[in-house]
Amino acid sequence: MxxxxxxxxxxxxxxxxxxxxxxxxxxxxxxxxxxxxxxxxxxxxxxxxxxxxxxxxxxxxxxxxxxxxxxxxxxxxxxxxxxxxxxxxxxxxxxxxxxxxxxxxxxxxxxxSDQHPWFEESRASRDNAKADWYVWADAKEDGSAPNNWMSNFGGSAWRWCTRRRQYYLTNFLKEQPDLNLHxxxxxxxxxxxxxxxxxxxxxxxxxxxxxxxxxxxxxxxxxxxxxxxxxxxxxxxxxxxxxxxxxxxxxxxxxxxxxxxxxxxxxxxxxxxxxxxxxxxxxxxxxxxxxxxxxxxxxxxxxxxxxxxxxxxxxxxxxxxxxxxxxxxxxxxxxxxxxxxxxxxxxxxxxxxxxxxxxxxxxxxxxxxxxxxxxxxxxxxxxxxxxxxxDLQDPYGINLWPEFKGRDGCRTPMPWFNGGEINAGFSKVKPWLPVAEEHYHLAASVQEDDQYAMLNRFRDLLKWHAELPPTLATASQKILDSGDDLLVFERRAGESEGYFVVLNLGHEAAEFTLPAEFAGSEDITPKWFAGSVDGDTVQLPVAGARVFFRK
The missing domain is CATH 3.20.20.80 (Glycosidases)
Structure with missing residues (x-):
């Protein structure tokens, strides 16, 4: 194809x-x-x-x-x-x-950043060339913030500037003043x-x-x-x-x-x-x-x-x-x-x-x-x-610890090797975040030659996807109300060509009856996904899936 x-x-x-x-x-x-x-x-x-x-x-x-x-x-x-x-x-x-x-x-x-030259100029006075490049507002009569807006990271979205005697808007950290795109x-x-x-x-x-x-x-x-x-x-x-x-x-x-x-x-x-x-x-x-x-x-x-x-x-x-x-x-x-x-x-x-x-x-x-x-x-x-x-570096997590641990847990270094290399081959010195111990045995080098490893399953799946007919790219989509733990949807490209996808997301095996128009269609499910078809009945174990194609 x-x-x-x-x-x-x-x-x-x-x-x-x-x-x-x-x-x-x-x-x-x-x-x-x-x-x-x-x-x-x-x-x-x-x-x-x-x-x-x-x-x-x-x-x-x-x-x-x-x-x-x-x-x-x-x-x-x-x-x-x-x-x-x-x-x-x-x-x-x-x-x-x-x-x-x-x-x-x-x-x-x-x-x-509040260290951007634009902001440094903007906060210097109320009448400089970039005075209106950021969102500035006067305090209320009691000196409090202009309104009740909150930062995504918690607390007021407004920060006080002593030079301008005004507040500036920060939808995220206090070091991230909002630009005035108006x-x-x-x-x-x-x-x-x-x-x-x-x-x-x-x-x-x-x-x-x-x-x-x-x-x-x-x-x-x-x-x-x-x-x-x-x-x-x-x-x-x-x-x-x-x-x-x-x-x-x-x-x-x-x-x-x-x-x-x-x-x-x-x-x-x-x-x-x-x-x-x-x-x-x-x-x-x-x-x-x-x-x-x-x-x-x-x-x-x-x-x-x-x-x-x-x-x-x-x-x-x-x-x-x-x-x-x-x-x-x-x-x-x-x-x-x-x-x-x-x-x-x-x-x-x-x-x-x-x-x-x-x-x-x-x-x-x-x-x-x-x-x-x-x-x-x-x-x-x-x-x-x-x-x-x-070891935390993320200010979001440091501010809200321990109820929220921040974003560092998904940002730890990629594990490349596991053959005696320090830091799983990411760096020869102490990295900015530690390499998770449980990631060493999942290193890319460990999985490279194992055809059953997640890495090669991922590669196989993307290769399968790339070889599908190009009409899939713009095919319409319909989600079916399958109930229980199945996610079922179809994609249609024109009047005849279509795909039918059944995924078992639950804890138990499940069955699904194919609609008549997809019964007998080609089963193009990529390898690694368990399941079987008996007539118009799809049988799926836990984590099972079937993909059907009809021309």
Whole structure:
């Protein structure tokens, strides 16, 4: 077969593509300082290519004081010295393209570091050239914050500046002041910074927290949200969860700005954008952001949740189908911000069952309508690392410990070797986070020659996916109300061609009766998935799956 991605219309390689996220601090340390870098990424690109992915997404490597590990940018056009320099980045681009890999990089357009020269000028006075480049507001009569908005990381979203005698908005850490995109000069500067990287050869951008780019200039209070009590009868740990976030994000002005971003991208054929959106109504935002010539793709936090029950997935996918229409989702079940899916989605299953279930979720992502983001280490079946408090680096976790342990557990270094090498081959010195002991036996070198290992199951699955007919890329999707613990859906390409997928997510074996139109169709299930078909009855053990194809 020609391969699924080669058949996408208008060169839209990103449709149904598989994007591999690289968190550079934890991928590979080439210069021996305990922190991963661009040279380390370059050294491992052959490995990435061997997985069968289409593109890499590199998390921030820009100049930064690293209060939030690169998501606090101090220079949008330079590489932080801990990661290398622009020449190193150019080599990553050159080698990736030589291997046939697209390169997507993070862009943080809603906020900068408080050490960015723009902010240093903005806070110096109320009447300088960049005085209106950030979100400033006067205190209330009693000196308190302008409104009740909360930071994503807990506490007030407002910080006091003694020089201007005003508050500035920080939707995340206090070191991350929010840009004022209502100012046309700010928009123009950000677009110019995107162009800088497009001219260097990047194939696209992952736009971090993009629905935070605009705020409601009226500064109205957010309404209270009914809180959900935990099993101990206590309210949420994070004060951010106490509000409906009506006025501090997802504003209508963002839609116009995203059209400007798309106009720029269209000047560079073959490039793409994927937006990260977190909202109370993520499906609606995803639909709005990926239609009318805005973003190419968007992903939400829905599948980054603790819940992976068949009912939850049915509800989530059906909600998305009802509103997304011609828009395009990008599905992610794991990234650098949440516990690893191997641990998060296998609670209550013994280790053997957990290892059988992990490929099941890969298969689900690959067969859904949309594109896929896979986080580094998922292909190895890495569980969440348990990082001791004294080793924590994430300010989010340090602030909310011990009720919330932060994001370090999914950010520990990639284990490359297990043959006596220190730090599993990640670095020759003490790494910025410790390598988890339970990750050594899952190192890439250990799994490389084992055909039954997770790594090679992952490779086989992506090879199978790439060889499916290209019509799958844009086929419609329908979620069936199968009940119990089965996730069942169909994809249709035209009047006749179709796919039928049945996944057993439960603790017990299950059966399902195929609809008449798929009875007798070709069973194209990739190897590694148990199950059988007797007439029109599909029989699935725990973690079993069947995929059918009808021409």
């Amino acid at each position: 020609s391969g699924i991605h080669n058949g996408n219309p208008n060169g839209e390689w990103w449709r149904n593509s598989v994007i591999y996220q690289i968190y550079p601090r934890s991928f590979c340390d080439a210069n021996g300082d305990g922190i991963g870098d661009l040279q380390g990424i370059c050294q491992k690109l052959d490995y990435v290519k061997s997985l069968g992915v289409d593109a890499i997404w590199i998390s921030p490597f820009f100049k930064s004081p690293m209060a939030d590990f690169g998501y606090d940018v101090a220079d949008y056009r330079d590489v932080d010295p801990i990661f290398g320099n622009l020449d190193d980045f150019d080599r990553v681009i050159e080698k990736s393209h030589a291997l046939g890999l697209k390169v997507i990089i993070d862009q943080i357009l809603s906020h900068t 100012n046309p000069e700010v928009q123009q500067q950000l677009l110019a910074d995107l162009k800088f990287w497009l001219d260097r050869g990047v194939d696209g951008f992952r736009l971090d927290a993009i629905n935070h780019a605009f705020h409601n200039r009226s500064l109205e209070n957010n309404p209270p949200r009914p809180v959900k009590l935990d099993k101990n009868g206590l309210p949420p740990v994070n004060s951010y969860e106490y509000q409906w976030h009506i006025h501090d994000k997802s504003q209508p002005e963002n839609l116009v700005f995203l059209q400007r971003v798309r106009e720029l991208m269209d000047q560079y054929p073959g490039t793409t954008t994927v937006g990260e959106v977190g909202d109370d109504n993520t499906h609606k935002i995803m639909a709005e952001y990926t239609t009318e010539n805005r973003l190419h793709m968007a992903y939400s936090f829905d599948l980054l949740s603790e819940d992976c029950s068949a009912q939850f997935l049915r509800d989530t996918l059906e909600k998305n189908r009802q509103v997304i229409e011609e828009g395009w989702p990008c599905w992610s079940i794991s990234n650098h911000d949440v516990p690893r899916s191997f641990t998060r989605w296998n609670k209550g299953f013994d280790p053997e069952a957990a290892r059988a279930r992990a490929p099941l979720f890969f298969l689900m992502q690959l067969m859904l309508r949309g594109s896929v983001c896979m986080y580094q280490g998922e292909e190895l079946g890495l569980p969440e690392a348990d990082v001791a408090f004294e």
